[in-house]
Amino acid sequence: MTDTGRRPAGELESAVLAALWAAHTPLTPPQVQRRLDGALARTTVATILARLHEKGTVARSRAGRAYAYTPVVEDEAALAARRMHSELAKGGDRDGVLAHFVSGLTRDDERLLRDLLGRLGHGTIEGP
Structure with missing residues (x-):
């Protein structure tokens, strides 16, 4: 697990959104984590995605037992x-x-x- 250095939530959300925008396809939390080169723990990525979903910034759909996330805004x-x-x-x-x-x-x-x-x-x- 990598220490995030207590970066602000907005910075972390931006990094996760950038990974989703670049993917052009729904991603699960582990897939997002890999696209961030493991810079964040999987649980941190999952928490950020859940918060973005609560805010209506990303949509989620079932992908097996997990969720896959897609940005609602384009950039x-x-x-x-x-x-x-x-x-x-x-x-x-x-x-x-x-x-x-x-x-x-x-x-x-x-x-x-x-x-x-x-x-x-x-x-x-x-x-x-």
């Missing part, structure tokens, strides 16, 4: 967007959250966001 950008939507859906001051988010954007990010919103309004890009 890091989609995952970040899903997290942002989740934060907004928690309720509270939605206007305030969005105002704080937008106020922290760089000028380039502002231009990009305006462009994307304009294209969304004209039907040239798909919404969520």
Whole structure:
């Protein structure tokens, strides 16, 4: 068993998701562990996959007596967007959250966001 050095959960989740994205096929916890070159214990991988499943980030299906996992989101950008939507859906001051988010954007990010919103309004890009 390899010591993870107490890395943050988000870093471990990202590593597990990267292995699933690269596989392009459902993987069991031992298969994920092998793709991570044994850097994490099998039980750690299984726990991370269970947490990702609880969050709705991965789907699971029976593979014999175990589960095989497939990512629900297609990449890091989609995952970040899903997290942002989740934060907004928690309720509270939605206007305030969005105002704080937008106020922290760089000028380039502002231009990009305006462009994307304009294209969304004209039907040239798909919404969520």
